Amino acid sequence: MTRLISLLTVGCMLMVVAPVWAEDEHPSYVGVYKKTAEDKAAIEKVISDFQRAIRDKDKELLKSLFMHEDILFISPPTQDVIDMVRERDADFMRSHPSQQANITLGFMITEDQDNEERFYNVEIKQDGTFALVHFDYDFVTDGTPTNYGFEVWNMFKIDGDWRIASVTWSYNPLTK
Template identity: 45%
Template sequence: MRRLLLAFVVTSLFLNSANANATDTVPAYIGKHVATPEDTRAINKVIEDFQTAIKTKDRKLLSTLVLNSNILFDSPMNPEDIEYVRDKHDTTFDGLRAGGYGEFARVIGMSKEAIEERFYNVKITQDGNVAWVMFDYEFVRDGKTQNYGIETWQMMKVIGGSWKIASVMWTMNRPST
């Protein structure tokens, strides 16, 4: 037992020492991103407009926020569901749907109920002409949360200096009833 405990302590000390040495060798420029207050405001405006477009069911406004209508826009299926689809229907299925943005925009525009997506804990990381936006969300239909999770956007600064959403992925959890 003592040998096992001693081996654990020595291994822990070695790993902690190795981790400390690894962080000592990180170049000074790592973690230093190029970002401006103007870009942060512009990215926050895209976030605000995205929420407004959903709430007002404004598909045209929504379309102005994305790079193009073919962007990756989906909540990937879990591995078990992918395997089921591959076994039963399509051996090449990867868990992502084609046309995710178009379907989302159609659902938003056609919805008869009040809808909104609420964002919490928004974090923006920008480095030059690329930015990542990550937040907790809940999708609310008719005052009831339909699903919630984490959502991430990749964004890029385009000609003219505006920011566009280049991809959207999210987890989808159902509230317990």
């Protein structure tokens, strides 16, 4: 009986709270963003330049796309990797991860292999001088896809130019 009363109580609570969550009414300005076709084209150019810089191993072009050299640039490792690395470095994932950009980008553009990052389902959401870009990707080395996932960029418009402020992505290896 106690269990039935508990279930009924929880059910009634959900019926009272659920309409608040499901409510679609909001002020008319919510979801109205400041965007222009020119900005979208400029953001799309950064996206294509990023891909071209990797493919052509153009370090200077790649560096020019970032706000600065100290951006957040990281893919969250699996818990197994975190545990393994913490055996050697207790502060792993607590230190500034921006050095990952230098390591990852260095690999992508200096290896003897041909590398390419392909983007799919690219979506751009812009509001004034801030843009969120997200897409599905796969990474290809010497013509063979090696991993895939989804990637998210925060971009800022500074001095009239769009720059990448952060890059985060999921990582799913493809087994051979």
